[in-house]
Amino acid sequence: MRREAQLSTQTSGQTAPQRVSLMQRIWYHRTAYLFVLPAILVVLFVRLLPTLEAIRLSLYDAPMGRPARFVGLANYQRLFTESQFYLNLRITAFFTLSVVVLSLLAGLLLALLLRRAFVGFDLLRTGLFLPYVVMPVVVAMMWRWMADPVRGILNFGLNLLGFESIAFLSRPLPALILLVIVATWNLYPFPMIMFLAGLSTIPEHLYQAARVDGIGRLRQFFEITLPLLKPTLFITTTTVTLFALYAVELPLALTQGGPASSTEVLGIRLYVEAFEYFNRGFASAIGVVILVINVLLVLLFGQLFTAKWNR
């Protein structure tokens, strides 16, 4: 702005600002744009162009190895008229909502517990972060073995307590609950670290003032902590939601979508259509639907976290 103002006074000798074209504005900030250019190119080629290509492909019947045929909205019509899609949608909604709520709660609780340093704090924090760095496939295999009805530690514990073994992965509800638990276990460290960072930015004097005023801890949490965590909450909720919505490896490795499609989230459906059936057009249609859901959710979160906490 300052440079633009300088330009206007130098070129015209008048104080009123000259009209500056877009190209001129870009040229003035050329160094900044040069630095940002690699990131823009990455977003363009890795995100935007493939997304546009997926939208285009969703309008075609495009089996792998054969010529594609334009079919308009036929893929969407097939998707919205089949019962399997709505089953996948319900399961995805349950899975996503459960994982987001549980991992945010767990992350926030642990962050609150860890915000004050104590002996062994670093070790504990590192240990609690470990689940996040383990690959989802490894997490799934580990929990499969733990849930094994013959040799798994979960059933060993149940037997010790006098209960009968449960074939967790062979029953719909236990399989879905186990999937939620495993996904939460894999994801909670991310919100934990985000909330720890967010909590560290809250000035301590606010809590001191609150204590002086006789405000209890619970009220401090709701009146001070939560409002000031709003930006962190927005980013974390959005990110965890996207992780859960796009989950493929974990459910695929843990349950393969079974038993009887009871854990078949939309991500698995997309994977099967794209990489087992090679229906690129139909799979792209599923991908576009997931994208639209994501966009709507991000907009919703933006409204929710902006409107609710603005006072």
Place this chain on the structure above:
Amino acid sequence: MKECTTSAAQVSRRRFLRWIAIGSAGSLLAACGQSASTSPSAPAQTGPVTLRLRTFLDPRGPSPREQAFASIIERFQKDHQDIQVNIETAPFDQLNTKLIVENESGNVPDVTYLQPQYITQVVQANSLLALDPFISSMGQSWRDEFSSQGLWDQTVIDGKKYTMALGAHTRVLYTRPDLFEKAGLSGSTPPQTLDELVEFGQKLTSGNTYGLGYTMAPAGSTIELTFNALFWGFGGEHLDATGKAAFNSEAGVKTLDFMRSLVREWKITPEDVLSVPYAELAQQFPEGRFGMMLDGNFRLSGWLEKGMNEQTLAAFPFPSASGKPAPIFTNSWDVGIPAAVPEARQEAAWKLVNYFFKPEINLEYVKAEGSLSPLKSLANDPAFNTPWHKTLGDVLNNYSRTLPKTAYLNEMHDALVKALQSVLLDQQSSQAALDEAAKTYNTAAGVA
């Protein structure tokens, strides 16, 4: 000051544009260089050839089959000094799909293992080379060496032959004679009918041991192995003459009802078969978890390595309701040449494929694998003189069946598995589940 500013801006703009031009040219050169090296139209190779062979076998693996495989490749390279072989491994259930995906880019191995029952899908994706010119060049006597017409025909699509079967895989009912004796049954007398299968299973079920290991996990192998063994025994057919689903027939209903009863009523099969992968289930048989198990000949060598012997392992044809052995799914591990392999390399690739069918090589391979040789000259080899191989040979020659040739086999299997599991979980009746599966298949195959 204005002039200085202007000339400084001009110099700076020129320098900036020069940087952009150099950078763009450099990127373009790098991209061109890359595309030349991976272009399928690259010039033909002269001199020594390095072939890429893709398989699920790890040449450093401990199993007899993997060790035999590694030895065979080493001998091939000794016998063909101008050909080197690089082995790439991939999960067995991804070999076909990887080929279809990679064929789009032209970055394919020169020779690849494939599952023949899914060949129609691979051929329809134009990913495989027809082998007829090579086979013709070998002469009729070479062709006549292959014993099983069914095994040969399973990869003939529209009159063209696409892959070669390394060894025949069939399935039998393995039993534990030691557990039979413990249960008061004769270890040498197998169940002859489905009623006897259930009766024996109930006698064998005790404590942590179940009568019958029978996979029902969400995988194609469930349909190939356990569903089809009953379905064909009940007289069922997967597709009708027009290519539409026909498995929602009385035979299909009987099959799902029987499989449900194994778990829910007779309780001779544990509930966890709905989720435990087939290969994991097979590990539990030598450990004594099952008194009987339907499985393939490829398990044999591994189980024998674990110490099983004639006292703890027997093999019989799988029974059917009629008392005659049930038709059983038979296939093989095949080798083929991807369509995108350049013409200059196809001859070398065929040499590698053909090497597996030299009698002494094929014998070493199938012995280690526990399969049966596709070659007539090896049928009476002493290696196949064990009690297990006699049963396998009997089943292969008299009761084997291959799957219908459809490019939508994955869709059919998934639809049938969902139907099976929904019936097992009492979510639907067998007829309703099968009707839904038939509708799903017909839609996917475009024959609705």
